[in-house]
Amino acid sequence: MTNEEMITLEKHLKTWTLEAAQLLKDSFQNTLTITYKSHIADLVTDMDKSIEKFFITKIQQTFPEHRVLGEEGYGDEIKGNSKGVIWIIDPIDGTTNFIHQQANFAISIGIYEDGIGKLGLIYDVEGSNLYFAKEGEGAYLNGKKLPKLEEVTLSESVVGVNATWVSPNRRINHEHVQQIIRKSRGTRSYGSAAIELAYVASGRLDAYMTLRLSPWDFAAGLILLNEVGGIVSRTDGEPVQLLEQNSILAAKPGLHKEILDHLI
Numbered sequence: 001m002t003n004e005e006m007i008t009l010e011k012h013l014k015t016w017t018l019e020a021a022q023l024l025k026d027s028f029q030n031t032l033t034i035t036y037k038s039h040i041a042d043l044v045t046d047m048d049k050s051i052e053k054f055f056i057t058k059i060q061q062t063f064p065e066h067r068v069l070g071e072e073g074y075g076d077e078i079k080g081n082s083k084g085v086i087w088i089i090d091p092i093d094g095t096t097n098f099i100h101q102q103a104n105f106a107i108s109i110g111i112y113e114d115g116i117g118k119l120g121l122i123y124d125v126e127g128s129n130l131y132f133a134k135e136g137e138g139a140y141l142n143g144k145k146l147p148k149l150e151e152v153t154l155s156e157s158v159v160g161v162n163a164t165w166v167s168p169n170r171r172i173n174h175e176h177v178q179q180i181i182r183k184s185r186g187t188r189s190y191g192s193a194a195i196e197l198a199y200v201a202s203g204r205l206d207a208y209m210t211l212r213l214s215p216w217d218f219a220a221g222l223i224l225l226n227e228v229g230g231i232v233s234r235t236d237g238e239p240v241q242l243l244e245q246n247s248i249l250a251a252k253p254g255l256h257k258e259i260l261d262h263l264i
């Protein structure tokens, strides 16, 4: 994309997100239709679906050559092909929070070109906090540039973890996780991967680790973190594969290695 195309894209991305956020806020007045996907804790509402369709309609009208990968499946079949411009959209990240708390949920959108992150946006709807990043130009919170992340040790760190980590788990050695938790200054769990990644990028968390995320959960967060010098890998230290499910360890420099040394 040319610089002019990127500017147009950014303008539409931000405008549509604020429109979508208003639709979500307005929906608090209405009764939600809630259904289950794979199991009783895997919830989806009519708003998850309608917000995804809202973006797809706008994108198809304005950028017909762009493709969309969305959690609710109304976009394109991407099948591992990262060529061209792809919008990776989570219409509501933190659906359980959206339903139970009307807070701590986000719209998360990463725009990639040939697999390279170009624009990343995470909008914490209830908090009205807009996290935005543009490749090579930095990351911003509500228009204010975020500083580069500095090195920190685990004993000085607050780490975002999902409580499922502390139970015996076949995908991770939970004793290693207990060591990390004990050594840290504290742990937090917000229930929205996108917000947790935005918190690492903005320094509200020092690290975030989770066992399995889908592309729409981390696509925007990766772009934000890249702009502030955050380190992101899978929990086995291998690189994250954009179009696949991955475990994720995102952290400040230094801390990423310290946590990884505990994990592997």
Ligand code: IPD
Residues within 6 Å of the ligand: 071, 090, 092, 093, 094, 095, 096, 162, 190, 191, 192, 193, 194, 210, 212, 213, 217
């Ligand atoms: C979920 C949230 C949650 C994470 C799950 C995700 P959803 O996304 O990000 O924090 O632990 O793995 O699936 O379903 O609410 O968009």
Ligand code: CA
Residues within 6 Å of the ligand: 043, 044, 071, 095
């Ligand atoms: Ca979901």
Ligand code: CA
Residues within 6 Å of the ligand: 090, 092, 093, 094, 193, 216, 217
């Ligand atoms: Ca999600």
Ligand code: CA
Residues within 6 Å of the ligand: 048, 071, 090, 091, 092, 093, 094, 095
């Ligand atoms: Ca979602």
